[in-house]
Amino acid sequence: MHISDGVLPTAVALTGYVASLALTAWSARRISTEQLPKVAVVSAAFFVAALIHIPLGLTSVHLLLPGLAGILLGSAAFPAIAVALLLQCILFQFGGLTALGANALMMGIPALLCGWFFHACKGRSRSRLTICGGLTGALGVILAAGILAALLAFGGEEFFGAAKLVLLAHLPVVCLEALISGFTVAFLHQVKPELLSSPFGAQSGPIHG
């Protein structure tokens, strides 16, 4: 779930923008000119994968995928997610223009942490990779939901109830995302294991800009 316009206090929304720009600049220094189109194309794939809805009871949920973004893109995940969120805002109004910085933090920070976690714990065996992938997927959603709840709580005690509900509503998504991330990582290990060996951001090349 993305934060819409008018929910966050203006100071929090502006701070979100500043922090997101700083993190984007930090990530951009690690993306080479050659990698830039690659990150953009993979960002488009993440956008499309997140459009897929999975039925859940009477409703349906869509995947968030910050864990997988971190696994595959490493430090390049932050600008990739920021770009995907900007496009979602432009095309669908998912998330507000004034809350774009906060939304980028909400999804981008978990992606960065998940990338680090996965590459620190992945090991070599298929089963360990699968379990690590699943845990990373779950961790991504837990962190994103936690940051969303914290951002809502910045609005004051009036938003505490909504923040608690947001945390509860993400519980089924945590389980779903853990399973699907685990299966995706197992598939990638079988089909194209080099994608899991090192993320984009860890590769060398002429730095952009």
Next chain:
Amino acid sequence: MADTVAMEIPPWRLLLVPLLLLVLAVMVTGLRRQAQGDENDLFLPAMETGTKASPFHRWDVRCKLLTLLTYAFCVASLRNLPPALLAGMVSLLALFVAGISWQRIALRLLGVGGFFGMLLVVMPFSVPPHPGDRLLILAGLENWAFNLRGLNLALTIAVKGLAVALLSEPLLATAPLPVTLQGLRRLGAPEIVGQMVLLSHRYLHVARQEARRMLNGMRVRGFRRRMCLVDLRALGNFIGMLFVHSFERTERVFSAMQARGYRGSLPEPVALRIMPADLWLSGFWTTLGVLLLIFDRFGS
């Protein structure tokens, strides 16, 4: 709750709740049909810029971005319902002037509907009662008191959020995306962001076509989106294959860009020039934003 004003609501009025939910469901279905037509799966709207020569279309893109974003922050900072309603009316007027299609408006409303719907349902029950708050007690359920201050707060957020969401159309859909990104870059946004947005937008449609083709193939082989391990594994494999294809494509994309002369920056699509009319329009919108804030803080 000693200092609050409690009002008992007869139980039969609880029947209004499912009726209200039914009306909301019908509205959302109508909006979805208006926005997406029959295309529900992997729907991706096109970026329209329209052909109407409105003031928004003629406005210098840098002035437009800077001014309307400032105005959007002014609207997002409102605390009371009357100025938020005024901002909503201004946005509707802007949509009319810019000649935005109903499909785009429906899509925007659909996009924000879920979040604001959640706030409207939750906040009247979750906002802690303060002295002077009016509480509606439904059928004697004191623990589930409906706080009218919570409803007012949620309504204010929803209305100002809608005002900003609707303003996104005159802001973003009245110039081609490359021109908007050129304006952002000229305003100091990192060039990498503009390039990535442009390339991602270009390849969104390619990735969607690919995803749709793969999903169709899976359906032919009996795949159904259900909550069972077999289908979730198939979905995980599908997402993995989508990434494999996109990573393989990245090599070809970079080679093709290099062949067309890409050396780390993209050419500017138009020459930008600020005219006096652009500054007048910027002044008008900034004044409007400030007036709304003054009305909010001192007038309502």
